Amino acid sequence: MSQNPYDPGRPIDPRDYTRRTLLANERTYLAWWRTGITSIAAALGAARVVPELSNAKHLWPYTVMGVGFTLIGIVCFVYGHMRRDQVDRAVREGEFAELSHAVTLVISIGGAILGLGLVVLIIAEG
Numbered sequence: 001m002s003q004n005p006y007d008p009g010r011p012i013d014p015r016d017y018t019r020r021t022l023l024a025n026e027r028t029y030l031a032w033w034r035t036g037i038t039s040i041a042a043a044l045g046a047a048r049v050v051p052e053l054s055n056a057k058h059l060w061p062y063t064v065m066g067v068g069f070t071l072i073g074i075v076c077f078v079y080g081h082m083r084r085d086q087v088d089r090a091v092r093e094g095e096f097a098e099l100s101h102a103v104t105l106v107i108s109i110g111g112a113i114l115g116l117g118l119v120v121l122i123i124a125e126g
Contacts (some may be wrong), residue, residue: 029081083100
């Protein structure tokens with residue numbers, strides 16, 4: 001058994017690794033929530049605040065952008081919860097839970113499309 005670097009007289013408890021991994025999983029879950037909340041805040045800004053401040057001629061493109069950001073936020077909430085459960089279960093069973101590349105690809109492509117859409121709106125309305 002390895003020695004504990006903080007207390008050389010005490011061996012490292014293998015359960016410490018599980019505890020640390022579960023705590024890291026909780027922090028990651030909160031990061032999914034922060035991303036979801038940020039996406040919904042961006043939705044509110046894109047759909048309601050920006051058109052009001054810029055006296056936009058057409059409101060529907062901003063509404064579409066807002067709906068898109070909201071959908072990404074919802075995906076972050078739902079997948080973050082699913083991912084937390086998967087990792088928690090895997091750690092307790094001594095397994096590894098793979099990240100869904102499909103979900104992260106959808107979020108990445110969706111974010112890129114929405115970002116480009118906002119650039120187009122800024123140029124078109126400017």
